[in-house]
Amino acid sequence: MSYEQFIESMAAIIKGRIEISLDLSIHSTVKNNGYQRKGITFSEEGINISPTIYLEEYYEKFMRGSSVKELAEQVLEMYRKIRIRHSWNEVAVQDYQNIKDKIIYKLVNQERNGELLDQVPHVRYLDLAILYFVLVDMDKSGGQMATMLIRNEHLAWWNVTAEEIRRRAGMNTEKILPYEFSAMCMVIEEMLGNQEMEEEEWKKFREQENMYILTNHIRSCGASAILYPGRLQAIGDYFKENYFILPSSIHEVIILPESKALPKDEMECVIREVNETQVQAEEFLSNHAYYYDRQKMEITV
Numbered sequence: 001m002s003y004e005q006f007i008e009s010m011a012a013i014i015k016g017r018i019e020i021s022l023d024l025s026i027h028s029t030v031k032n033n034g035y036q037r038k039g040i041t042f043s044e045e046g047i048n049i050s051p052t053i054y055l056e057e058y059y060e061k062f063m064r065g066s067s068v069k070e071l072a073e074q075v076l077e078m079y080r081k082i083r084i085r086h087s088w089n090e091v092a093v094q095d096y097q098n099i100k101d102k103i104i105y106k107l108v109n110q111e112r113n114g115e116l117l118d119q120v121p122h123v124r125y126l127d128l129a130i131l132y133f134v135l136v137d138m139d140k141s142g143g144q145m146a147t148m149l150i151r152n153e154h155l156a157w158w159n160v161t162a163e164e165i166r167r168r169a170g171m172n173t174e175k176i177l178p179y180e181f182s183a184m185c186m187v188i189e190e191m192l193g194n195q196e197m198e199e200e201e202w203k204k205f206r207e208q209e210n211m212y213i214l215t216n217h218i219r220s221c222g223a224s225a226i227l228y229p230g231r232l233q234a235i236g237d238y239f240k241e242n243y244f245i246l247p248s249s250i251h252e253v254i255i256l257p258e259s260k261a262l263p264k265d266e267m268e269c270v271i272r273e274v275n276e277t278q279v280q281a282e283e284f285l286s287n288h289a290y291y292y293d294r295q296k297m298e299i300t301v
Contacts, residue, residue, distance in 0.1 A: 096158035121162035177216040210260035215252035236294030
């Protein structure tokens, strides 16, 4: 079954199980890096939100053996949770006082979002761009955020400048999404558990550790932690040397002390290969390594 057929089947099953007041439609939208996603949009009488639940992860479960009926029930349960949690409506969003403390920033690739940048307030940063969002909801346990991209028309709604949005995001983002800096081996150990590797192997792995992960505490859109004031300088002080920043995805970056790094050309080859084979198109950040000079307190491509 193709992905398009899967979506149609899911929609048909869900339509047969919803109340008359609830309507749904198949929705397609262009997300980060021009990546197109398809999902099911729920609209309900008397409810001011119409969430879209994207189905890529459910299709992956289907390909691993889950039934369409079972997955349709999971989508319906997800909608019920969203409906309960979300109290946002259009009137509330139009009042700047309601959202000013929920404005955050994210990092995206500049070149792959060229058309989008014409429509939104942003700041260019290296080969990246800083975009601004309203945080609508956050599931800390699941590492997921529901956000609303701030566009140029929102500035008119709120009667504020792009500089005000930038300032608010600078105040809020680290507070709402604190950084997480961990040795790569600790992250792998957390994911796999000790059962996957003998203790002696873990010990040897830890001793040879030379890579670190910088992200936020929910590990979602955490690459923007490189923008947190003083964070890069603090990492340099920890290493007591300069270091490289490898863009793993929009969710995290890998930190590599200069003394333990590969030659630059080899590093960029590794980055490109990983981006092409392991990173989803929507989560791509950059094909370039960055270099942090702790004396100059400067990051460069």
